[in-house]
Structure formats: C-alpha cells, structure tokens
Amino acid sequence: xxxxxxxxxxxxxxxxxxxxxxxxxxxxxxxxxxxxxxxxxxxxxxxxxxxxxxxxxxxxxxxxxxxxxxxxxxxxxxxxxxxxxxxxxxxxxxxxxxxxxxxxxxxxxxxxxxxxxxxxxxxxxxxxxxxxxxxxxxxxxxxxxxxxxxxxxxxxxxxxxxxxxxxxxxxxxxxxxxxxxxxxxxxxxxxxxxxxxxxxxxxxxxxxxxxxxxxxxxxxxxxxxxxxxxxxxxxxxxxxxxxxxxxxxxxxxxxxxxxxxxxxxxxxxxxxxxx
Amino acid sequence: xxxxxxxxxxxxxxxxxxxxxxxxxxxxxxxxxxxxxxxxxxxxxxxxxxxxxxxxxxxxxxxxxxxxxxxxxxxxxxxxxxxxxxxxxxxxxxxxxxxxxxxxxxxxxxxxxxxxxxxxxxxxxxxxxxxxxxxxxxxxxxxxxxxxxxxxxxxxxxxxxxxxxxxxxxxxxxxxxxxxxxxxxxxxxxxxxxxxxxxxxxxxxxxxxxxxxxxxxxxxxxxxxxxxxxxxxxxxxxxxxxxxxxxxxxxxxxxxxxxxxxxxxxxxxxxxxxxxxxxxxxxxxxxxxx
Numbered sequence: 170x171x172x173x174x175x176x177x178x179x180x181x182x183x184x185x186x187x188x189x190x191x192x193x194x195x196x197x198x199x200x201x202x203x204x205x206x207x208x209x210x211x212x213x214x215x216x217x218x219x220x221x222x223x224x225x226x227x228x229x230x231x232x233x234x235x236x237x238x239x240x241x242x243x244x245x246x247x248x249x250x251x252x253x254x255x256x257x258x259x260x261x262x263x264x265x266x267x268x269x270x271x272x273x274x275x276x277x278x279x280x281x282x283x284x285x286x287x288x289x290x291x292x293x294x295x296x297x298x299x300x301x302x303x304x305x306x307x308x309x310x311x312x313x314x315x316x317x318x319x320x321x322x323x324x325x326x327x328x329x330x331x332x333x334x335x336x337x338x339x340x341x342x343x344x345x346x347x348x349x350x351x352x353x354x355x356x357x358x359x360x361x362x363x364x365x366x367x368x369x370x371x372x373x374x375x376x377x378x379x380x381x382x383x384x385x386x387x388x389x390x391x392x393x394x395x396x397x398x399x400x401x402x403x404x405x406x407x408x409x410x411x412x413x414x415x416x417x418x419x420x421x422x423x424x425x426x427x428x429x430x431x432x433x434x435x436x437x438x439x440x441x442x443x444x
Numbered sequence: 445x446x447x448x449x450x451x452x453x454x455x456x457x458x459x460x461x462x463x464x465x466x467x468x469x470x471x472x473x474x475x476x477x478x479x480x481x482x483x484x485x486x487x488x489x490x491x492x493x494x495x496x497x498x499x500x501x502x503x504x505x506x507x508x509x510x511x512x513x514x515x516x517x518x519x520x521x522x523x524x525x526x527x528x529x530x531x532x533x534x535x536x537x538x539x540x541x542x543x544x545x546x547x548x549x550x551x552x553x554x555x556x557x558x559x560x561x562x563x564x565x566x567x568x569x570x571x572x573x574x575x576x577x578x579x580x581x582x583x584x585x586x587x588x589x590x591x592x593x594x595x596x597x598x599x600x601x602x603x604x605x606x607x608x609x610x611x612x613x614x615x616x617x618x619x620x621x622x623x624x625x626x627x628x629x630x631x632x633x634x635x636x637x638x639x640x641x642x643x644x645x646x647x648x649x650x651x652x653x654x655x656x657x658x659x660x661x662x663x664x665x666x667x668x669x670x671x672x673x674x675x676x677x678x679x680x681x682x683x684x685x686x687x688x689x690x691x692x693x694x695x696x697x698x699x700x701x702x703x704x705x706x707x708x709x710x711x712x713x714x715x716x717x718x719x720x721x722x723x724x725x726x727x728x729x730x731x732x733x734x
Contacts, residue, residue, distance in 0.1 A: 184543065187536055191547050194554060194614060197565050200576050204568070213574050261458030268451035274731070276459060281730065282723045283466035287671040289692045290712040291465070293699050294472035297483075317465035324458060349450055378558035380674040381692075385700055395560040398678070409568055416564065420557050427556035434552055435618050439660060440730060 198420075204413035212410040225414035229401075236415055239397035246308050246393060247376035250315040251369045258323035259365060263353060265324070266331040267339075277325075281440055284321040288381045291317055296385055308391045314382045319372040325440040326371060326433070330364025331357065367430045371437045374423050394419045470716070473709045481706020490706075497710035508711060510686050511694035518601070518690060519669040522608045526665055527658070530613045534620035535646075548621065551614035559611060563678030566607035570594060577606075597687035600680050604688050607675050612668070616661050623657030624650070656729060663726045667719060691715050 204212050206221040229236040264270065265277060295314050296305075304310035334357065342352050358365075383393045398415060401408040427434065477497055479490045501508045537544045554562070569577040570593040582589035593599045627650065635649045651658075673692035676682065682689035682697070689697075691711065699708025 183536055187543060187547060190533055190536075191550065194550065194610070196576065197569055197610065198553065198557075200569065201565050215574050215576065215579055257457045257461060260454040264451045264454035268447065270451055270455065276455065278727050278731075279467070280458075280462055281727060282720075283462055285667050285719050285723045285726070286466060286470055287692060287712065287715055287719065289671070289673065289695045289699075290473050290709075290716060291469040293695075293705055293709050293712060294469040294476060296700065297476075297705060300483075314465065316461060317469075320458065320462050320465065349447055374556055378556075378560075380558065380560040380677075381696070384677070385696070395558045395674075398560060398564055407567070409571075409574075412564060412568070416561050419561055423556040423558070424553055427552045428549070431549065431552045434555070434615075435622055438615065439619060439664065 201413045201416045201420075204409055205417050207410050207413075209408075209410055212413070225410045226418075229411050229414050229418070234397075234400050234411070234415075236394075236397055236400075236418065239392050239394045240418065242308060242387075242391055243377055243393040243395075246311050246315060246391075247373050249308070249312045250319055250376040251372045253312070254316055254319045254323045254372055255327075255365055255369050258320060258368070259327050259358075259361070261324050262327035262331055263357060265328050267336075280321045280324055283317065284440070288318070292382055292385050295382075299386060305386060306388045306391050310386055311383060311391055311393070314386065315376045315379055318375055318379060318382075322375065322437060322440070323368050323372050326368040326437045327361070327364060329436060330361050330368070333364075334360050367433045368437070370426050370430050371433070374426055377419075377423060473712055476706050477710035477713050479706045481704065481709060483703030483705055493706075497707045498714070500707065501711055501714070507686060507689070508694065511689045511691045514601075514687070514689055515670060515672075515691045518605065518608075518672060518688075519666055521605050522612070522669045522672075523662060523665045525605070526609045526612045526616055527662055529609065530616035530620055530661065531658070533613065533617045534624055535650075537617065538621050538624040548618065551618050553614070554611050555615040557611065559674035560678045562607050562611045563675035566603060566610070566675070567594065567679050570603050594680055595684055597684055600684060601688050604676055604679055607679055608669070608672065611675070612665060616665065619661055620654070620657060623654050627653045656732075660726070660729050663722055663729075667722050667726070670715070670718065670722075 203217075203219075205225055206223070207216070207219050208222050208224065211219040228234070265273065270276070291314065295310075299305045299307075299310050304313075338356055338360075339352050342356055343349070347355070378395065379393075380395045383391075383396045387393065387396060394415070398412060398419075401412045401415060430437075478492050478494060480493055481490055481497075537548055566577075569575050572578055572590065572592045575593075578588075578591075578593060582591070591599065593603050631649055631653065632645065635645055671692050672690050673696065676688055676690055676693055677696075680688045682693045692715075695708045695712050695715070698704045698711070
C-alpha cells in the first residue's frame with residue numbers, strides 16, 4: 170500500500186470504530202424510546218416496526234401508578250435543593266475565591282472529601298434521626314439529605330467561575346466608595362450569573378437522579394421518579410412499555426439540561442482536578 | 445462591615461450545612477458502629493459493645509467477605525475497562541471535525557441518565573425473551589443463545605459491569621479529550637519532525653503528558669465503583685443469591701432491611717477507610733501547583 174492508501178484505510182477504520190461506539194451508546198436509549206411507544210403486545214417482541222401509541226404515557230399518570238405525584242415530588246425536591254444550595258454556596262465560593270481564610274485549605278479539602286463519602290454511610294444516622302422526629306417520607310427530609318450531595322459540587326463549581334472574573338472592576342468600585350456587599354450584589358453576581366445558572370442546573374440533575382436516599386427515606390408520600398420505576402411490576406413481571414414511558418419522563422428533561430451546560434459538565438464533576 | 449469579619453460570615457452557612465449533612469452523619473455512623481444499634485429496640489437497649497460489630501463482620505459473616513470480593517472485583521474490572529476504552533475513544537474523537545464533534549456532544553447523554561434507570565434499561569436489554577443485547581450476543585456468539593443472563597452468577601456480574609462501563613465511558617472520554625487538547629501542539633509536532641509516529645508518539649509523548657489526567661480518571665472512577673449501588677440494585681438486586689452484592693448493597697440490606705443499623709454502620713466505616721486514601725490522592729491533583 171502507498172502512504173495515501175494507508176492513510177485512507179486508517180481513516181475508514183477510525184470512522185468505523187466511532188460509528189460502532191456511537192451505536193453502542195445510543196442503542197439502549199433508542200430502545201427505551203421505542204418501547205415507550207409500543208403497545209403492551211409489541212413490547213414483548215423484538216420488533217423494529219410497530220404501530221406507535223401514546224397510550225403508555227397516559228397510563229403511567231393514572232391509578233395505580235400516579236406518576237404525576239412522583240414527578241411533582243422530584244421537581245419540588247430538586248428545585249428546593251438547588252434554591253437553598255446555590256446562594257449559600259455562592260457566598261462561600263466568593264469568600265474562598267477572594268480572601269485568605271484561616272484553615273482555608275482544610276475547609277476546601279473537607280468539602281471536596283464529603284463528595285466521596287458513600288451515600289449509604291450518610292443515610293444510616295439520618296434514617297434513625299428522621300424516624301425519631303417524624304421526617305421519614307417527607308420532601309423536607311429528602312431536601313435536607315440531598316444538600317449533602319449537592320453542596321460540595323456547588324461550592325467548587327461556583328468558586329471556579331468566580332476565580333475567572335477579573336478583580337479590576339471590583340477594585341475600581343471599591344475605590345469609588347462601594348461597600349463589599351454592594352460590590353458583590355452589583356458587580357460579582359451579574360458577572361457570575363451564567364456560572365450560577367450552570368451550577369444550578371448541574372445540581373438539579375444530581376438531585377433529580379438521586380436514588381439511594383429516596384429509596385430509604387420515602388415510602389408513599391414523598392416518592393421520587395427513580396424510585397417510582399419500581400412500581401411498574403405486575404404478577405407476570407415488569408411492564409416494560411410503562412417502565413420505558415416513565416424512563417423517558419425521567420431522562421428527557423435531564424438530557425436537555427445536560428446539553429445546555431455540556432461545556433461545564435467535566436469541570437463540574439471533577440472539581441477542578443482537570444483543567 | 446470589615447472584610448475580615450465578612451469573609452468568615454460568608455463561609456459560615458456553607459460550612460455549617462456541610463457539617464450537618466456530611467460530617468455529622470459520618471461521625472454519628474462511627475458512634476453507631478460501636479453500639480448494638482438495632483432498629484426495633486428502644487434507646488435504653490442500645491448499649492456500647494466495643495468492636496463487636498467489627499469482629500462479627502470479620503469472623504462470623506461470610507456474606508461480608510463475599511461483598512468485599514464482589515466490590516473489589518467489580519472495581520478492578522470496571523476501572524480498568526472504562527479507563528482503557530475511554531482512552532481509546534478519546535484518542536479517536538480528539539482530532540475534531542464534524543462527525544467527531546457531533547459524537548462528543550452525544551457523550552453527555554449516558555451520564556445525565558439516572559444510574560437507576562441505566563440498571564433498568566440493561567435488565568430490559570438482557571431479557572432472555574425480548575432483550576436486544578441478549579439477542580445480539582445469542583446471534584453472534586451461539587454459546588450465549590437462550591442464556592438467562594441475570595440468573596447466572598458470572599453473567600449477571602458481567603451485565604452489571606457492562607451497565608457500569610456503558611454509563612461511565614462517555615463521561616470519562618470527555619475528561620480525557622479535555623486532557624488531550626491541553627497537550628501543547630508543539631511537543632507533538634516536534635516529535636513528528638524527529639520521525640516518531642503512531643505507537644511511539646503515543647507512548648513517549650502523549651501518554652506521559654496525559655498521565656495526571658489519567659490518574660484523576662482512575663481515582664475518580666475507583667471511588668464511584670467502590671460505592672456502586674443504584675444500578676446493581678435495579679439490575680440484579682445483588683443476585684442471583686449474593687453473586688453481585690456490592691458492599692453498599694450489603695450495608696443497605698443489613699441496616700435497613702434487617703434493622704441492624706449498628707452492624708451496618710461498622711461495615712460502612714470499613715468502606716470509608718479506603719475512601720480516605722483515595723480522596724487524599726485526589727485532593728493532591730486538585731491542589732497541585734501549575
């Protein structure tokens with residue numbers, strides 16, 4: 170083979186591998202999308218062509234599944250988690266970014282480390298405490314423990330964004346007589362707003378997909394969407410068409426949100442270990 | 445207000461919140477691990493029993509050791525497979541162009557999927573009657589035709605691994621693409637001028653420069669593999685028998701299903717110890733000087 174042929178051959182091999190990897194990645198997702206539109210009969214066969222129906226999406230919202238309640242719980246819990254976490258994280262992130270604090274490194278490492286604590290360790294004492302104070306199966310309880318997951322990411326991510334805002338404007342405003350709090354409100358917050366939104370979306374996805382806490386803490390009233398997946402079982406086994414419809418309701422909003430912030434996903438997840 | 449006071453006031457709520465939601469439960473778990481800690485007993489009967497829960501796990505519980513081995517095997521297999529495959533995919537996709545950039549965009553999707561849902565979808569894909577992957581393997585590898593994947597201990601483990609790496613490779617590929625793109629072009633070009641190509645270029649130039657990012661990938665994935673729960677719970681629920689029971693799953697079952705919170709807390713703390721080392725290693729990369 171000449172050099173040119175060799176290169177063409179390599180390009181073809183690479184394209185083939187990329188296409189194959191993409192297929193492996195997309196096929197399970199596509200299969201769920203298809204199954205969600207299949208009828209009860211078609212879903213139990215390996216069919217590529219079938220008559221699509223919207224029936225499954227109607228069924229999951231009816232008795233006995235009531236997916237609407239779970240959707241509401243998931244939305245409320247994830248939203249409340251973010252609304253509490255982001256302002257608190259922003260205050261801390263600003264301070265970590267702009268000042269030198271005593272014990273700063275210890276605090277930052279501890280915050281980072283809490284992300285790695287297995288969820289199952291965190292939940293044991295919370296389960297005992299929530300049982301004693303009556304917070305089991307409440308959205309409030311779920312929001313509280315979700316903050317444990319979200320806070321380290323929020324602080325580190327927002328710190329990264331504020332680190333990237335140049336100091337000059339802030340200093341100029343201080344010289345002109347603005348107080349530190351005015352500077353934060355009038356200069357830093359507007360400039361950091363896209364970053365705050367990104368961090369908020371990232372945390373929303375984490376809280377939305379959270380599974381173990383909700384599995385252990387909720388039973389009836391506060392059940393979230395991922396736990397709701399367990400509902401779609403009948404005596405004859407899993408109801409795959411309904412499971413798939415519920416799956417779409419869980420993943421589609423997250424796909425859209427994740428694509429919106431895809432440039433920051435890696436930074437967010439690795440907390441600045443990869444730059 | 446003086447900056448000197450303000451800077452501490454600003455971090456106070458966050459520090460309190462992290463303390464209440466993460467540090468307190470960690471310490472309280474440690475305390476519980478030294479008590480009887482049974483859910484069905486009143487507080488007056490939760491006396492301290494020293495290291496009894498720990499010795500019980502080590503000496504009297506084959507199921508504990510089983511979950512240790514399952515977790516270690518799971519971690520070893522998933523970490524090595526995801527790292528190697530993600531590196532391969534990153535090298536394929538890094539050059540850019542229309543096709544490659546498009547695929548890079550799609551890579552975010554599996555990671556935005558709830559791990560519980562990944563577990564469910566793989567259970568679907570490996571259903572012996574109408575599972576797509578089951579049919580695929582059965583067609584190309586007749587050994588697997590008609591096999592009930594999730595009923596076989598080894599194959600169920602393999603399916604858990606496949607679900608795991610399916611969910612993680614795309615994200616870690618993105619991390620590695622980021623690492624590859626930060627390697628200065630000049631070093632690669634200089635090596636090419638010197639006549640290095642293909643494998644030698646990769647081994648002598650790319651790989652050493654990518655090492656810190658690779659280390660981050662391995663540590664991060666190890667941490668998440670060690671604490672795996674969601675997919676396994678939805679996919680096999682630890683079964684068949686205890687063939688895929690990870691430590692997290694074992695702790696969940698003993699603590700919440702059997703009500704042995706004290707015992708579960710002791711096993712949980714045994715799991716925290718390796719996490720401390722991994723976190724320390726990870727923090728070194730976060731705080732490394734440029």
